[in-house]
Amino acid sequence: xxxxxxxxxxxxxxxxxxxxxxxxxxxxxxxxxxxxxxxxxxxxxxxxxxxxxxxxxxxxxxxxxxxxxxxxxxxxxxxxxxxxxxxxxxxxxxxxxxxxxxxxxxxxxxxxxxxxxxxxxxxxxxxxxxxxxxxxxxxxxxxxxxxxxxxxxxxxxxxxxxxxxxxxxxxxxxxxxxxxxxxxxxxxxxxxxxxxxxxxxxxxxxxxxxxxxxxxxxxxxxxxxxxxxxxxxxxxxxxxxxxxxxxxxxxxxxxxxxxxxxxxxxxxxxxxxxxxxxxxxxxxxxxxxxxxxxxxxxxxxxxxxxxxxxxxxxxxxxxxxxxxxxxxxxxxxxxxxxxxxxxxxxxxxxxxxxxxxxxxxxxxxxxxxxxxxxxxxxxxxxxxxxxx
Amino acid sequence: xxxxxxxxxxxxxxxxxxxxxxxxxxxxxxxxxxxxxxxxxxxxxxxxxxxxxxxxxxxxxxxxxxxxxxxxxxxxxxxxxxxxxxxxxxxxxxxxxxxxxxxxxxxxxxxxxxxxxxxxxxxxxxxxxxxxxxxxxxxxxxxxxxxxxxxxxxxxxxxxxxxxxxxxxxxxxxxxxxxxxxxxxxxxxxxxxxxxxxxxxxxxxxxxxxxxxxxxxxxxxxxxxxxxxxxxxxxxxxxxxxxxxxxxxxxxxxxxxxxxxxxxxxxxxxxxxxxxxxxxxxxxxxxxxxxxxxxxxxxxxxxxxxxxxxxxxxxxxxxxxxxxxxxxxxxxxxxxxxxxxxxxxxxxxxxxxxxxxxxxxxxxxxxxxxxxxxxxxxxxxxxxxxxxxxxxxxxxxxxxxxxxxxxxxxxxxxxxxx
Numbered sequence: 193x194x195x196x197x198x199x200x201x202x203x204x205x206x207x208x209x210x211x212x213x214x215x216x217x218x219x220x221x222x223x224x225x226x227x228x229x230x231x232x233x234x235x236x237x238x239x240x241x242x243x244x245x246x247x248x249x250x251x252x253x254x255x256x257x258x259x260x261x262x263x264x265x266x267x268x269x270x271x272x273x274x275x276x277x278x279x280x281x282x283x284x285x286x287x288x289x290x291x292x293x294x295x296x297x298x299x300x301x302x303x304x305x306x307x308x309x310x311x312x313x314x315x316x317x318x319x320x321x322x323x324x325x326x327x328x329x330x331x332x333x334x335x336x337x338x339x340x341x342x343x344x345x346x347x348x349x350x351x352x353x354x355x356x357x358x359x360x361x362x363x364x365x366x367x368x369x370x371x372x373x374x375x376x377x378x379x380x381x382x383x384x385x386x387x388x389x390x391x392x393x394x395x396x397x398x399x400x401x402x403x404x405x406x407x408x409x410x411x412x413x414x415x416x417x418x419x420x421x422x423x424x425x426x427x428x429x430x431x432x433x434x435x436x437x438x439x440x441x442x443x444x445x446x447x448x449x450x451x452x453x454x455x456x457x458x459x460x461x462x463x464x465x466x467x468x469x470x471x472x473x474x475x476x477x478x479x480x481x482x483x484x485x486x487x488x489x490x491x492x493x494x495x496x497x498x499x500x501x502x503x504x505x506x507x508x509x510x511x512x513x514x515x516x517x518x519x520x521x522x523x524x525x526x527x528x529x530x531x532x533x534x535x536x537x538x539x540x541x542x543x544x545x546x547x548x549x550x551x552x553x554x555x556x557x558x559x560x561x562x563x564x565x566x567x568x569x570x571x572x573x574x575x576x577x578x579x580x
Numbered sequence: 581x582x583x584x585x586x587x588x589x590x591x592x593x594x595x596x597x598x599x600x601x602x603x604x605x606x607x608x609x610x611x612x613x614x615x616x617x618x619x620x621x622x623x624x625x626x627x628x629x630x631x632x633x634x635x636x637x638x639x640x641x642x643x644x645x646x647x648x649x650x651x652x653x654x655x656x657x658x659x660x661x662x663x664x665x666x667x668x669x670x671x672x673x674x675x676x677x678x679x680x681x682x683x684x685x686x687x688x689x690x691x692x693x694x695x696x697x698x699x700x701x702x703x704x705x706x707x708x709x710x711x712x713x714x715x716x717x718x719x720x721x722x723x724x725x726x727x728x729x730x731x732x733x734x735x736x737x738x739x740x741x742x743x744x745x746x747x748x749x750x751x752x753x754x755x756x757x758x759x760x761x762x763x764x765x766x767x768x769x770x771x772x773x774x775x776x777x778x779x780x781x782x783x784x785x786x787x788x789x790x791x792x793x794x795x796x797x798x799x800x801x802x803x804x805x806x807x808x809x810x811x812x813x814x815x816x817x818x819x820x821x822x823x824x825x826x827x828x829x830x831x832x833x834x835x836x837x838x839x840x841x842x843x844x845x846x847x848x849x850x851x852x853x854x855x856x857x858x859x860x861x862x863x864x865x866x867x868x869x870x871x872x873x874x875x876x877x878x879x880x881x882x883x884x885x886x887x888x889x890x891x892x893x894x895x896x897x898x899x900x901x902x903x904x905x906x907x908x909x910x911x912x913x914x915x916x917x918x919x920x921x922x923x924x925x926x927x928x929x930x931x932x933x934x935x936x937x938x939x940x941x942x943x944x945x946x947x948x949x950x951x952x953x954x955x956x957x958x959x960x961x962x963x964x965x966x967x968x969x970x971x972x973x974x975x976x977x978x979x980x981x982x983x984x985x986x987x988x989x990x991x992x993x994x995x996x997x998x
Binding site: 207208210211212213214215217218219220221222224225226228229232235236239378379382383385386387390391399400403404405406407409410411412413414415416417418420421422426443446447450474475476500501503504505506507510511513515533534536537540548551552555558559562563566570 | 687688690691694695697698699701702703704705706708709711712714715716718719782783784785786787789790791793794795803805806807809810812813814815816817819820821823824825855858862886887888889891892909912913915916917918919922923943946947950951964965968971972975976979980983
C-alpha cells in the first residue's frame with residue numbers, strides 16, 4: 193500500500209514543525225536562564241540600593257556638662273528616640289577630644305535611628321505613631337532626609353544597622369587575598385612551568401596532572417576542613433586570621449592558576465622555543481626569557497579569574513572561623529578578621545529587617561568588584577591575545 | 581629578643597651574605613676569564629651559582645629545624661637554629677667560591693636546582709590532596725572509635741544532642757544519648773540535589789543545543805559569557821537570594837494550591853542551586869555537541885532527516901558520554917555546595933519525601949558542627965569530618981567516572997580541545 197503525495201507532504205510538514213518546535217524550546221531555555229539573571233540583578237538592586245542612603249536628622253546638640261556623663265541628655269527629649277544611640281555614645285569622647293565644645297549648643301545633622309531610616313524608606317518600622325508624627329514634621333521642615341551613607345563604607349560591623357559598614361570586611365578581604373595571591377601565584381606558575389616545560393612524561397607527572405584536575409573538583413568546604421585540621425590544629429596558625437583564610441583559599445585557587453597557566457604556556461608556539469634552543473639557550477633560559485613573557489597575559493587573566501573566585505568563597509572560611517564580629521578595621525595578618533562574603537552571611541542571619549537592606553548593599557559592592565575583576569580579565573585577554 | 585626581630589635579622593644577614601656571594605663569585609669568574617682561560621659559563625651564572633650554594637643550604641637547614649621545632653617538639657632555641665643556618669650559609673659560600681672554576685658547568689648546575697625547585701612546587705598539589713585525606717580520615721577515624729560505623733551509615737536519627745557534655749566528662753548530666761544516624765542528612769542532600777538537577781539539566785542541555793545547533797554566531801558569542809556570569813556569582817549571594825526572595829514565593833505559591841510549605845523548604849535552595857549549575861552543564865555540553873563531527877550531521881541530513889531529527893537521533897546520542905559527564909560533574913558540585921543550603925535549607929534533620937518540608941544536608945551539618953564554641957574532641961565536632969569523608973569519597977568517584985566518560989568520547993571522535 194503506497195501513500196499519496198498529500199500524505200507524505202503532510203507528514204513532512206509535521207516533521208518540520210517538530211524541528212521548529214525544538215528550536216523554540218531550546219531558545220526558550222536560554223532565554224529562561226537570561227531572564228533569571230535579569231530578575232536576580234533587579235531584585236538585588238531594588239533591595240540593595242537603599243543601603244547607600246541613610247536617614248539623618250537635624251537636631252540641637254547640647255554639649256553640656258551633663259551630656260559628657262549622660263550622652264542621652266545632649267538632645268531634646270522629643271527627638272531623643274529618633275537619634276542613633278550609637279551616635280550619642282560617641283558624644284563624650286568627642287567632647288574630650290574637643291574641649292571647646294563644652295557648653296555650646298549647635299544645630300547639627302546627626303545619624304538617625306535605624307527605625308527612622310526604615311520609616312523614611314517606606315518600609316515597616318517599629319516607630320510608634322507619635323514618633324512617626326515627629327518624623328513627618330521634621331521631614332516637612334526639611335530637618336530629616338536621606339543622605340549618602342558614608343558610614344557604610346568607613347565603619348566596621350555593628351549590631352545597630354545604621355552604624356554598620358563594610359570597611360573591616362573589605363580590609364579583611366584585601367589581606368586574605370594578598371596571602372592567597374602571594375602563595376598561590378608563584379606556586380601555581382612554577383607547577384605549570386614544570387609540568388609543561390620540564391617534566392618528563394612519566395608516572396609521577398601523570399599523577400600530578402590527575403591530582404590537579406581532582407583538586408579543582410573537590411567541594412570547597414573540604415578545603416575548610418583541611419584548613420581547620422592542618423593549619424589551625426596542627427601548625428597552630430591563629431584561628432579566624434587572614435593568614436589561615438588566605439592559605440586555605442590559596443590551596444583552592446592553585447588548580448585554577450595551574451590550569452590557566454598551562455593553557456597559556458601551551459599556546460606559545462614551539463617555533464619560539466626551537467629558535468631559542470637553536471641559539472644555545474638552556475631550558476630555563478628559554479622559559480624565562482621567551483616563553484614566560486609571551487604567556488604572561490594568559491597567566492594574568494587566569495590568576496585574576498582565580499582571585500575573583502577566591503574572593504566570593506565563603507564556606508571554607510566559615511570553617512576556619514572567619515565569620516567573626518569585627519567592629520574595627522584591623523591591618524594585621526594574624527588577628528581575627530572577616531571577609532565580604534562572610535560579612536554578608538553574618539548580616540543575612542540578623543533578625544532585624546534593616547539588615548536585609550545592608551546585606552543586599554554588601555552584595556552589590558561584592559558583585560561590582562567581582563564583575564570589575566572579571567571584566568579586567570576579559571579586557572586583558574582581548575588586548576594581549578596573539579594569534580600565531 | 582622578639583622572635584620577629586630575630587627572624588628579621590636572620591633574613592637581613594642572609595640577604596647580605598647572598599649579595600656578597602654574588603659579587604665575590606662574579607669577581608672571581610671575571611678574574612679567571614680575564615686571565616685568558618675559556619670558561620664553561622658566564623660570570624653572572626657563576627655569581628648566581630654561589631648565591632644558590634650560600635642561601636639554599638641555609639634555608640633548608642632553618643626550614644628543617646623549624647619543622648622539627650614545630651612538629652616534633654624538639655627543643656632547639658630559635659636563636660641557635662638561625663645562627664647555625666648562618667654558619668651553614670658561610671660554609672656554602674666558601675664551597676661555592678671553590679667551585680668557581682673554568683671547567684665547572686655553572687649554568688647546568690643552576691638548571692638542575694631550578695628543575696628541582698619547580699618539581700617541589702608541583703608536589704604541593706599532591707600534598708594538598710594528601711592533607712585533605714589525612715586530616716579528614718584521621719578525624720573521621722577518631723569519630724568512628726566513639727560511634728559505630730554501621731549506625732552512622734544506616735541510622736535514621738541524627739541527634740548530636742548532649743555529646744558535648746560527654747566530651748567534657750559530664751556524660752551523666754545530659755538527657756538523651758547522642759545519635760549519629762546520617763540517613764536523614766543524605767536524604768536531604770539527595771532531595772535538594774535532585775531538585776537542582778531537575779532545573780539544571782533540561783535548561784542547561786537545551787540552552788547548549790540552541791547555542792551549538794541553532795544560534796547565529798553573534799548570539800552565541802554573547803550568550804556564553806552571560807551564562808558564565810551565573811557561575812561567577814558567589815554562592816553566599818545565591819543563598820541570600822534563595823532565603824529572602826525565592827523561599828517566600830514558594831511558600832505563597834504552595835499556599836495558593838493548598839499545600840503548607842516551610843520557609844526552609846528544600847525547593848528554594850534546590851531551584852536556586854539548579855540555576856547556579858546551568859552554566860556548568862551548558863558550557864561543557866555545548867563544547868561536546870560542537871565537536872561531534874559534521875560528517876554525521878551531513879549523513880543524517882542526506883538521508884532526509886529534518887534538523888530536529890538529526891539533533892535528537894544522531895547528534896545527542898553521539899554526544900551522550902560528554903553530556904552524562906557534564907551532568908555528573910554538576911551532581912558532584914551540587915552535593916558539595918554549602919552556602920546556599922546553609923542559608924536557605926533547614927537545620928533540622930528530617931527524613932521525608934516532601935520537598936516543601938524543611939530538611940538539612942551533609943554540608944549544613946558540617947558547618948553547624950564546626951561553627952559553635954565546642955570542644956574539638958566532642959563527637960559532634962568529629963562527626964563533621966566523618967560526613968566530610970563521605971562527601972569526599974562520593975564527589976571523587978563522580979569526578980573520576982566523569983573524566984573516564986569524557987575521555988571515551990574524546991577517543992571515539994578524536995577531539996583534542998576537550
